[in-house]
Amino acid sequence: MHSDHASLKLKIAAAAGLLFLHLPIALIFVYAFTTEEKSFQWPPPGYTLKWFAATWDRPDVWEAMALSLKVAAISTLLAMLLGTLCAAAVSRTKFFGRESISLLVILPIALPGVVTGIALRSAFSIAEVPFSTWTIVLGHATFCVVIVYNNAVARFRRTSGSLIEASMDLGANLFQTLRHVILPNIATALVVGGMLAFALSFDEVIVTTFTAGQQQTLPIWMLEELVRPRERPVTNVVAMVVVLVTLLPILGAYYLTRGTEAVAGQGK
Amino acid sequence: MTMAQTTASAQIGPSEGVLTRLSDTLWRRPTLLLLILLTPPALWLGIIYLGSLFALLLQSFFSIDHFTGLINHEFTLATYAELFTPANFDIIRRTVGMAALVTVASAVIAFPIAYYAARYAKGAWRALFYLGIMMPLWSSYLVKVYAWKLILAKEGILTWIFEGLHLTWLLDAYLALPVIGGNSLSVSPTGTFLVFVYVWLPYIVLPIQAALERVPTSMLEASGDLGAKPAQTFRHVLLPLALPGVIAGSIFTFSLTLGDYIIPQIIGTSRLFIGQAVYQHQGIAGNIPLAAAFAVVPIVIMGVYLWIAKRMGAFDAL
Numbered sequence: 001m002h003s004d005h006a007s008l009k010l011k012i013a014a015a016a017g018l019l020f021l022h023l024p025i026a027l028i029f030v031y032a033f034t035t036e037e038k039s040f041q042w043p044p045p046g047y048t049l050k051w052f053a054a055t056w057d058r059p060d061v062w063e064a065m066a067l068s069l070k071v072a073a074i075s076t077l078l079a080m081l082l083g084t085l086c087a088a089a090v091s092r093t094k095f096f097g098r099e100s101i102s103l104l105v106i107l108p109i110a111l112p113g114v115v116t117g118i119a120l121r122s123a124f125s126i127a128e129v130p131f132s133t134w135t136i137v138l139g140h141a142t143f144c145v146v147i148v149y150n151n152a153v154a155r156f157r158r159t160s161g162s163l164i165e166a167s168m169d170l171g172a173n174l175f176q177t178l179r180h181v182i183l184p185n186i187a188t189a190l191v192v193g194g195m196l197a198f199a200l201s202f203d204e205v206i207v208t209t210f211t212a213g214q215q216q217t218l219p220i221w222m223l224e225e226l227v228r229p230r231e232r233p234v235t236n237v238v239a240m241v242v243v244l245v246t247l248l249p250i251l252g253a254y255y256l257t258r259g260t261e262a263v264a265g266q267g268k
Numbered sequence: 269m270t271m272a273q274t275t276a277s278a279q280i281g282p283s284e285g286v287l288t289r290l291s292d293t294l295w296r297r298p299t300l301l302l303l304i305l306l307t308p309p310a311l312w313l314g315i316i317y318l319g320s321l322f323a324l325l326l327q328s329f330f331s332i333d334h335f336t337g338l339i340n341h342e343f344t345l346a347t348y349a350e351l352f353t354p355a356n357f358d359i360i361r362r363t364v365g366m367a368a369l370v371t372v373a374s375a376v377i378a379f380p381i382a383y384y385a386a387r388y389a390k391g392a393w394r395a396l397f398y399l400g401i402m403m404p405l406w407s408s409y410l411v412k413v414y415a416w417k418l419i420l421a422k423e424g425i426l427t428w429i430f431e432g433l434h435l436t437w438l439l440d441a442y443l444a445l446p447v448i449g450g451n452s453l454s455v456s457p458t459g460t461f462l463v464f465v466y467v468w469l470p471y472i473v474l475p476i477q478a479a480l481e482r483v484p485t486s487m488l489e490a491s492g493d494l495g496a497k498p499a500q501t502f503r504h505v506l507l508p509l510a511l512p513g514v515i516a517g518s519i520f521t522f523s524l525t526l527g528d529y530i531i532p533q534i535i536g537t538s539r540l541f542i543g544q545a546v547y548q549h550q551g552i553a554g555n556i557p558l559a560a561a562f563a564v565v566p567i568v569i570m571g572v573y574l575w576i577a578k579r580m581g582a583f584d585a586l
Contacts, residue, residue, distance in 0.1 A: 025403075042424050042427075112524070118559060219409075
């Protein structure tokens with residue numbers, strides 16, 4: 001007999017699994033306040049707020065943050081444009097090569113990041129493209145397209161084609177239909193896709209190490225600190241801020257897609 | 269109807285006449301519209317992405333002159349042959365073995381979470397479970413790795429817990445083991461394994477949960493009614509039905525471990541994984557052909573993996 005209540009063993013296993021997922025992140029929040037400078041000592045010998053002020057005064061952190069935000073913003077806009085176009089084409093019509101288009105969109109995220117990274121890097125060196133913000137954007141936009149695409153495709157499938165036909169029958173041209181019928185219908189899906197793409201780009205490090213040259217995005221700054229720790233307290237604070245910054249778009253995306261079958265964030 | 273049409277065209281006015289004509293043309297020729305929609309993304313992905321991939325693939329058929337350090341642009345399979353030297357093949361074997369272990373461990377930890385979420389979590393609990401998996405999944409990758417650097421450090425929380433439980437001898441005995449041990453957890457293969465499992469675990473939970481949600485409760489009840497013990501029901505009914513979801517999720521954990529080069533660089537021994545080999549050969553060594561050949565390895569392995577997954581029905585579970 002199966003009852004409607006979970007067995008104790010299942011409850012414990014599920015709870016332990018979730019704790020395993022969350023405790024390490026919680027630890028980051030504790031370390032941001034520790035007075036210890038030279039090691040990762042636990043328990044912290046004391047608590048202080050002074051590292052927040054110290055981090056605030058660091059130009060390198062601000063520069064890395066600014067570059068990350070800039071790259072994420074441009075990549076998100078590009079991905080939203082390309083992803084929506086692709087989704088519109090794939091969901092509206094059946095055509096030869098439709099399957100390969102879907103595959104092409106998914107490929108940059110399905111293949112390991114190191115493959116995408118080295119492919120772009122060697123292409124840049126063959127074409128003699130110097131590293132710049134745009135080389136980072138090129139990589140980021142490529143793997144962000146799929147996030148927008150997934151959200152937009154799901155929404156296009158649920159938007160009835162008869163709405164568009166009705167609009168055209170009533171005399172609106174294609175552009176008026178786009179403006180007054182199609183866009184309002186897919187708006188939330190686009191916003192969700194955009195927010196997730198932003199979060200993905202803001203956090204990306206593997207492809208970025210190949211396309212950034214000497215530039216530092218925030219994840220690259222973190223990576224350098226991880227490989228050669230120099231200023232642990234500042235890193236602790238930055239880590240905490242990054243957790244908070246990436247959580248906002250996720251909670252926003254969740255809030256906007258509650259109760260629909262297209263679940264936010266499945267594409268990552 | 270005629271009225272409406274007249275008013276509409278009256279509102280459009282002469283300035284929008286061009287747009288209307290353009291719109292009519294596009295509406296009458298769906299192929300042209302399709303072409304306009306598809307060209308920008310197809311050009312972007314086709315030229316920038318596929319172009320780069322093919323360029324990479326091409327380079328793997330070149331070789332490097334070990335004396336001059338120059339790349340020899342003649343077609344050869346010698347670079348691929350280099351992958352099978354003992355040192356290089358060891359890297360491939362180590363990476364694939366780690367990816368397999370990480371996948372199995374993730375599946376074991378993920379299953380109870382997914383099962384509880386799919387079957388018992390209702391209402392607010394359901395939302396909480398969903399966010400409870402989504403938030404770690406989307407949390408910054410580097411921050412997660414950093415958290416484990418804090419945990420596994422010699423002066424960190426794990427050592428402190430073992431001390432508190434008077435089990436330091438156990439930890440020391442474990443670290444003294446060959447192959448899996450090391451000077452401290454943060455420089456041992458066990459450390460690398462733990463961080464891999466932690467970072468990729470959320471990716472396998474959702475596909476398993478999706479598969480479990482489709483298992484009818486009546487089947488489990490029928491199995492119980494026919495005298496099966498819970499363990500037998502799990503083994504013969506639940507697991508086979510959930511298997512496509514487990515395999516679908518394992519694609520992520522396996523592929524992500526296969527290509528990662530940051531985690532083993534920060535937590536673990538100095539022995540290389542495929543991703544690190546790619547990074548080092550293209551960077552310091554400047555041996556782009558060998559780096560390219562190494563990059564082809566995960567592509568081929570994932571190709572085989574996806575083919576098997578497809579045959580086992582994993583894509584219907586996604």
